[in-house]
Structure formats: C-alpha cells, structure tokens
Amino acid sequence: MAHRFLQACFRQPVDRVPVWMMRQAGRYLPEYRAVRAQHTFLEMCKKPEIATEVTLQPIDILGVDAAILFSDILILPEAMGIELRFRPDHGPEFPTPVRTAADVERLHVPDPRKDVPFVLEAIRRIQDGLRGRVPLIGFAGAPFTVASYMVEGGGSKDYRNIKTMALAEPETFDRLMTKVTDATIAYLNAQIEAGAQAVQLFDTWAGALPEWLYLERVFPHVQRIFAALTRERNGERIATIYFAKGAGQWFSKVVGAGADVLGVDWTLDLGHARTIVGERVALQGNLDPATLLAPPEVIRREVRRVLDSYGDAPGHIFNLGHGITPEVPPAHAKAMIEAVHEFGTRG
Amino acid sequence: MAHRFLQACFRQPVDRVPVWMMRQAGRYLPEYRAVRAQHTFLEMCKKPEIATEVTLQPIDILGVDAAILFSDILILPEAMGIELRFRPDHGPEFPTPVRTAADVERLHVPDPRKDVPFVLEAIRRIQDGLRGRVPLIGFAGAPFTVASYMVEGGGSKDYRNIKTMALAEPETFDRLMTKVTDATIAYLNAQIEAGAQAVQLFDTWAGALPEWLYLERVFPHVQRIFAALTRERNGERIATIYFAKGAGQWFSKVVGAGADVLGVDWTLDLGHARTIVGERVALQGNLDPATLLAPPEVIRREVRRVLDSYGDAPGHIFNLGHGITPEVPPAHAKAMIEAVHEFGTRG
Numbered sequence: 090m091a092h093r094f095l096q097a098c099f100r101q102p103v104d105r106v107p108v109w110m111m112r113q114a115g116r117y118l119p120e121y122r123a124v125r126a127q128h129t130f131l132e133m134c135k136k137p138e139i140a141t142e143v144t145l146q147p148i149d150i151l152g153v154d155a156a157i158l159f160s161d162i163l164i165l166p167e168a169m170g171i172e173l174r175f176r177p178d179h180g181p182e183f184p185t186p187v188r189t190a191a192d193v194e195r196l197h198v199p200d201p202r203k204d205v206p207f208v209l210e211a212i213r214r215i216q217d218g219l220r221g222r223v224p225l226i227g228f229a230g231a232p233f234t235v236a237s238y239m240v241e242g243g244g245s246k247d248y249r250n251i252k253t254m255a256l257a258e259p260e261t262f263d264r265l266m267t268k269v270t271d272a273t274i275a276y277l278n279a280q281i282e283a284g285a286q287a288v289q290l291f292d293t294w295a296g297a298l299p300e301w302l303y304l305e306r307v308f309p310h311v312q313r314i315f316a317a318l319t320r321e322r323n324g325e326r327i328a329t330i331y332f333a334k335g336a337g338q339w340f341s342k343v344v345g346a347g348a349d350v351l352g353v354d355w356t357l358d359l360g361h362a363r364t365i366v367g368e369r370v371a372l373q374g375n376l377d378p379a380t381l382l383a384p385p386e387v388i389r390r391e392v393r394r395v396l397d398s399y400g401d402a403p404g405h406i407f408n409l410g411h412g413i414t415p416e417v418p419p420a421h422a423k424a425m426i427e428a429v430h431e432f433g434t435r436g
Numbered sequence: 437m438a439h440r441f442l443q444a445c446f447r448q449p450v451d452r453v454p455v456w457m458m459r460q461a462g463r464y465l466p467e468y469r470a471v472r473a474q475h476t477f478l479e480m481c482k483k484p485e486i487a488t489e490v491t492l493q494p495i496d497i498l499g500v501d502a503a504i505l506f507s508d509i510l511i512l513p514e515a516m517g518i519e520l521r522f523r524p525d526h527g528p529e530f531p532t533p534v535r536t537a538a539d540v541e542r543l544h545v546p547d548p549r550k551d552v553p554f555v556l557e558a559i560r561r562i563q564d565g566l567r568g569r570v571p572l573i574g575f576a577g578a579p580f581t582v583a584s585y586m587v588e589g590g591g592s593k594d595y596r597n598i599k600t601m602a603l604a605e606p607e608t609f610d611r612l613m614t615k616v617t618d619a620t621i622a623y624l625n626a627q628i629e630a631g632a633q634a635v636q637l638f639d640t641w642a643g644a645l646p647e648w649l650y651l652e653r654v655f656p657h658v659q660r661i662f663a664a665l666t667r668e669r670n671g672e673r674i675a676t677i678y679f680a681k682g683a684g685q686w687f688s689k690v691v692g693a694g695a696d697v698l699g700v701d702w703t704l705d706l707g708h709a710r711t712i713v714g715e716r717v718a719l720q721g722n723l724d725p726a727t728l729l730a731p732p733e734v735i736r737r738e739v740r741r742v743l744d745s746y747g748d749a750p751g752h753i754f755n756l757g758h759g760i761t762p763e764v765p766p767a768h769a770k771a772m773i774e775a776v777h778e779f780g781t782r783g
Binding site for chain 1: 599727
C-alpha cells in the first residue's frame with residue numbers, strides 16, 4: 090500500500106498533503122504526561138514498550154500521517170561512551186564533556202545491535218503496533234548538533250567550546266565529526282534494517298555557524314551520511330530527510346545534502362524555498378510552532394497560508410517549522426491537522 | 437575632516453577598513469566593570485557623565501574608528517510609559533507588559549527633549565570628549581524588537597505573546613508598531629540633532645519571524661523610519677545603519693530598508709551578502725563573536741577571512757556579527773582590531 094507521506098517524500102502525487110509534527114509524541118499530550126509521570130525521560134527512551142506506547146499516541150489521538158520513533162538525539166553520543174544525564178528542569182547534560190583530542194580518541198563507534206538494542210526493539214514493536222497504518226520515521230541528530238552537546242556539556246547559548254575547537258584545533262574537530270558521522274551512519278542504517286521507512290537527520294544548531302564553517306567543515310559530513318544510508322529494503326524505497334534549522338541563508342547549498350526531503354524552519358517562506366530548490370527535493374514544513382498558541386481560527390488561516398506558499402505541486406509534507414511546544418492545547422494541534430486535511434486535498 | 441567610518445558607510449574609498457564593535461562599551465572591559473560596580477545599569481544610561489565616560493573607554497583603550505552611545509534600546513519604551521526594571525542576573529523586565537488594545541492606547545510618543553533629555557545631553561558630552569577623533573553613532577531598537585520586549589514583558593524564547601497579537605489582533609499589533617515607529621523616528625532625529633553622526637537601528641529579533649510576517653507587517657515600519665530620518669546636518673551627511681539579525685534568508689529584501697549600511701550577522705558570508713546587495717549599500721560585520729574566545733592567532737586568521745570575504749571594494753565597516761560577550765579578554769579584542777589595521781589597509 091502506498092502511503093501518502095512516502096509518496097510526498099518522493100515528490101509523487103498524493104490524495105492530500107500528508108502531515109505530522111516534530112515532537113508529536115510529547116508533553117503537550119496529557120496521555121504522554123501520564124506516562125512520563127511514571128518514568129524518567131531516559132527510561133522512556135530505553136524501555137521499548139514505553140517508547141512504543143508514546144510513539145503510537147499521536148497516531149491514535151491526532152490522526153497524523155507518519156509516526157516518529159520516540160527517542161532522543163543524545164542516545165547515540167551516550168552510547169559512544171560519555172555519561173548523559175537529564176536533570177529535572179534542566180536540559181540534557183554531559184557532565185564530562187569532550188574537549189581534547191584524547192577525549193575524542195576515547196569515544197567509540199557503537200554497534201547499534203549491541204549498544205542500543207532497545208532502539209531497534211522499539212522500532213520493531215512500533216511497527217507491530219502500527220500494523221501498516223502509517224510509515225515510521227527513525228532519526229538521529231546531525232554531527233554538528235550532536236557534537237555541540239558533547240563538547241559544550243549540554244545546551245549552549247554561544248557554542249564557544251565547539252567553535253573554538255573547530256577554529257583552533259580543526260583536526261580534533263574533524264576527528265570528532267568523523268566519529269559521530271560513522272556512528273550515525275551505522276545507527277540510522279540499523280534503524281532502517283529494524284523497520285524504519287524513513288529517517289530524519291536533525292541539525293538543530295546548524296544556524297549557529299558562520300556560512301564558511303558550515304559549508305567547509307560540517308556539511309561534508311552530512312553529505313557522507315546521506316551517501317551511506319540504505320535506500321531500499323525489501324523492494325521498498327526508504328525516504329531520507331535533512332532538517333537544518335536556521336540555514337535559510339545558505340539553503341541553495343543544503344539542496345546538495347543528498348536527502349530526498351529538506352525540512353524548512355518557519356523563517357523561510359516555502360514558496361521562496363521552492364524557488365531555490367526547484368524540482369530537486371521535496372520540502373517539509375513549516376508552520377511557526379508559536380501559531381499553535383493562537384485561537385483555532387487563526388491556526389486554520391495560517392495552515393492555509395503555508396499550503397498556499399508551497400502550492401499544488403507534489404512534494405510537500407506539512408509539518409511545523411520546529412518541534413511542538415509543551416503548552417499547546419491538544420485541540421489546537423487537532424485544529425491544525427484538520428485544516429491540513431480540509432485545505433490540503435489534492436487530485 | 438573625513439572619517440573613514442563615515443566614508444565607508446557611503447561606500448567611498450578609505451585608507452583602511454574602519455572597525456568598531458557592537459557592545460564595545462561593555463562588561464569585557466575592566467574599566468567598564470569598575471564604573472558598573474558603582475552604579476546600576478539604568479543609572480549608567482541616565483547619568484550623562486557616566487554614559488559619556490563608558491562610551492569613551494573603548495576609543496581610548498582599543499582605538500576603534502567609531503564611538504557608539506552607551507544606552508539601551510529599552511530606554512525608549514520606558515519613556516513611552518511602561519515601567520522598566522533590570523534585576524541582577526535577570527535580563528530586562530517590563531512588569532506590566534503591553535497586551536491589549538487599551539494597553540497600546542495608553543502608550544505615548546515621547547518628546548525626546550522632555551522625556552529622555554539625558555540621552556541628548558550624553559551625546560553632547562560625548563562629542564565634547566571625542567573632540568572630533570572619531571564619529572559618534574546613536575541608536576535605537578527596531579520596532580519589532582522593541583515591541584517584543586514590551587509585549588512579552590522581557591526576553592523571550594518563543595515570542596508567543598507578540599506573535600499571537602500579530603496573528604490574532606493585527607490591528608492592535610500594527611497600532612503598537614506604528615507608535616513605536618513614531619517614537620523611534622523622533623528619538624533618532626533628536627539624537628542626530630544633538631550630534632550623532634550616524635544612527636543604527638538594531639533589529640535583534642527579526643530572525644524569529646516567518647518571512648511573510650516580517651515582510652508584510654514589520655518591514656514597512658522599518659522603511660518608514662529610514663525614510664523619515666534626517667540625512668544631513670550642517671552640511672554633513674548622516675549615515676544610517678540597519679542591523680537585522682537572523683535575516684539572511686531574506687537579505688535581498690532587507691536591501692530595500694532605505695539604510696546606507698546593512699549590518700550582517702556572522703551566519704551570512706559577506707561575499708555572499710555582497711552578491712545579493714551589489715552596489716546598493718555598504719555592509720557592516722561580521723566576525724562571529726565566539727571567535728574572540730579563541731587564541732589571538734586564530735582571531736587574526738579569522739579577521740583576514742572576513743576581510744577577504746568582502747574583498748577590496750569600498751563599503752566595508754568591520755565589526756562583529758553581534759555584540760562582544762563579557763568573557764572576552766580585552767587583549768583578544770585588541771588583537772582583532774590590530775589585525776583589521778594590518779590586513780585592512782587600502783589604497
């Protein structure tokens with residue numbers, strides 16, 4: 090059976106524009122919070138039955154056109170050998186950050202089957218639970234985004250440590266990026282082998298970089314990932330998505346990533362983005378997540394604006410321009426999805 | 437006497453590329469911290485002798501090619517009638533934020549001579565202290581950036597309140613933007629009359645907006661400001677600068693702001709920016725402020741990279757791509773300025 094999400098990824102005609110939301114298995118859902126109240130965040134990532142339960146919630150509750158594995162981009166660097174903590178009311182923390190060439194050498198490239206078996210088990214269980222209703226998206230963080238957490242020791246406002254490493258110790262930086270890239274390729278291919286029908290690479294902090302630094306020292310690693318991903322499994326084509334947030338100023342270059350789909354954040358008009366990419370890739374996005382805090386009639390109007398900005402051509406996956414925020418009323422998320430159903434009918 | 441900073445603003449040939457730094461009168465300087473230890477931040481803004489002292493510090497200490505008035509973009513909204521607080525270790529706060537049409541109606545458009553005389557007095561004193569050594573830049577926040585603080589009540593991660601106002605109550609939003617715009621025009625023209633030889637409009641949060649919202653509902657106000665600014669005083673041409681941070685994805689539109697100079701943040705390559713703007717405006721920027729935390733030899737190399745990215749043509753003012761951060765060693769700021777002197781010689 091052809092799924093409209095996968096059809097859109099490959100720029101094939103669809104009956105209506107498919108829609109899912111980044112962080113759709115998240116805190117804005119009371120059903121998610123009920124599970125979260127019983128488990129730590131890392132437990133939820135590491136217990137396949139829990140990850141499965143929350144991954145499936147938005148499929149049943151909201152009727153989105155794709156499921157995305159419940160996990161975290163920092164599961165992979167933890168498996169590379171550095172301790173990861175999530176403290177309540179803090180972001181993620183790596184108490185012993187990666188700062189030196191010796192720190193980088195100590196990192197190992199995980200074997201996903203051995204080191205993160207719970208992720209692959211979750212994918213198999215989710216597929217059992219989905220029973221073919223919608224495709225399942227796997228994911229990983231992009232090398233710079235993951236490395237920035239590893240080097241800064243957590244979230245950062247100015248990325249001072251990783252930028253200093255990139256400028257003052259380019260060999261160490263490149264060695265780290267290479268290791269994270271190797272790990273990411275094995276990780277995503279294992280997710281595909283376990284049953285993911287699409288994979289998304291999240292480059293949340295790409296936009297923190299100077300253009301030259303991104304293009305010369307970060308983007309080649311991204312390209313290597315897409316060149317190395319499994320593109321077919323059992324005769325089924327695997328869709329690949331690259332989401333570089335804040336990269337609108339060099340979007341014409343991002344087209345060369347090698348992904349089937351580019352995620353677009355809410356700051357770059359989709360029509361503008363299409364002018365840049367032409368027929369080369371599909372586009373995913375890009376309603377401003379803050380819109381979901383406005384009244385439903387505003388949400389409906391803005392959904393229409395996003396659909397109109399892309400136009401009628403194939404190759405649009407409707408999504409937010411970044412993750413849904415915890416304060417969004419579920420009824421507002423539903424209003425968005427219903428509006429995509431109503432205004433996104435094609436053919 | 438022709439100043440190289442003003443010459444560069446008007447894309448005239450210079451002996452060497454002029455250089456100054458956003459937040460150059462700031463916490464990275466021990467001389468600034470010594471003054472700050474004796475006064476609150478708002479006192480420093482409101483006592484002309486103190487504002488003068490810290491404005492002049494980087495001229496004497498670093499040898500930059502322009503002075504910029506020590507003040508804060510929130511001095512103007514405070515003068516519009518809402519209480520402003522700076523709590524230690526917090527950002528700025530407006531305890532009674534502007535949320536409704538009635539709140540907007542209560543705001544008044546200040547008469548700078550009556551309502552912020554200390555700013556104009558500081559400009560006169562700074563000019564006395566400068567004795568023509570370098571030009572003085574006045575400034576204000578751009579309407580969206582200022583309004584976002586007024587509506588959110590302080591700094592914001594997601595701009596939810598002002599975005600909801602812009603989407604759900606566009607008339608209220610436009611009325612607020614119009615009032616801030618009117619206030620800004622009077623404020624900047626008063627600064628010019630008092631002696632500022634250039635003015636910069638800081639649009640720090642422009643990049644938080646969807647492209648259409650920026651272009652349709654924010655940018656016309658910016659254009660109105662530049663159309664209304666005094667461009668000549670006593671036969672001397674006044675330079676105007678617009679710095680929209682995070683606006684690289686629609687930079688081709690920003691050219692139409694009406695400013696002589698566009699500030700460029702560190703994420704958009706200057707050569708790329710020049711390709712977009714052609715000969716229409718000068719460019720100011722754009723070394724990544726995080727570079728100043730790296731060793732001096734790295735700083736020198738990156739200064740050269742920025743100079744090379746612009747090329748030899750007239751119309752480049754060297755600056756950071758955003759404000760200098762408090763942790764930068766002054767010796768590193770000096771290394772940057774000396775490198776601009778060394779590599780930026782022209783003609």
